Amino acid sequence: MDLSNVFSLEGKVALITGASKGIGLSIAEVYAAAGAKVVISSRKQDVLDEEAANLSKRGYEVTGIACNVGKMDELKDLVNATVSKYGGIDILVNNAASNPVFGPVHETSLDAFDKIMDVNVKAPFELMKLCFPHLRNSSGASVINVSSVGGISPEPGLGIYSVSKAALISLSKVFAKEWGDHHIRVNVICPGLIKTKFSEALWSNDKIMGMMMKSLALKRVGTSEEIAAVALFLAASCSSYNTGAVITADGGFTI
Template identity: 75%
Template structure:
């Protein structure tokens, strides 16, 4: 058996949002190493240009396209530029997310609620719809949504963020059922505590870390590369019979 083809993304085009750092960049880098042409998306053009250049310096195919996914009117341009540059789209990773508040739900403003829902839920919804006709034309289409363990069980201080991530899990299952006939697989990854700048307020807090470690089977913080490896499985032919799956990478936090 040739395992290299089982996990190969040769000839595929992948669009990854929130790809200028952290989990998003790790996914983009692993996809590129597996043979995909990767489109890195984030809010600032200079940021995605810099990270795409780092991938090209390694011999990979990568370009950067700026887009604030929370501004829904920018999404059509993102898809149009991706198709213009690459000619196709096979893999979509909805990774971009925001969590602007930490505290109880009753102290969360309507403005913060709207921002969280726009970026974490509405953007994947609208972007997936825009990508639908291009994914449908692919021979092995895959949509990968990045949720959180908070989407399975609400996280302390992250109530509305957890609500948005729970809804993203539900939306993943809806799309998996509806898009299966079009041969588009849709799955979701729920990371636990991963050492990224996004989660730094958590892993840099000694009190929170003590509480987390007490609940972990694997007594450490996860790495962005570990999420990227799981995403590669979901993007590749290795997961050709997997859709609607909710996969955790959390060190056993949700056991």
């Protein structure tokens, strides 16, 4: 059995949201190293340009295109710019997320609720629809939605964020069922506690970390590179029979 190409993304075009840092940027680096042409997206063009330049110096094909995924009118421009640059889209990673609140769910404002849902659920929904014509034309289309262990079981202090991530899991399964006939795979990654800027409020809190360590089979915080490795598996041909899957990468938190 020839295993030389099972993790290759040679000739593929990948679009990754929330990719100027953390998990998204790590996924971009791994995809580019696997041969993909990668578009990284987040809100600030100057930050994207800097990260794209850093990756390009290593011989990778990476382009930054700014987009606030919470603004639905910007998503169409993101897709059009990606297709204009690289001719199509084979892989979509919905990684951008928002969580402006931490505390009791009854203290969450409607404005915060709307922002969380717009970024974490509505944006992936709309972006998947916009990418559909291009994914349908791909010989190996794959969508990876980054949820959370909170989408499996609500996390304390992260009530509506957990609700949004549960909705993203369900949304992914709906698309997986409906897009199977189009040979488009849709899968979900549920990271646990990963040491990124986004989750700093958790891993920098000694009390929270003490409770977390009691629940973790692997007594440590995960890294963004470890999530990127799972994302590579789901994008590459080695996972060609995976769709609708919900894969946890959480150090055993959900055991």
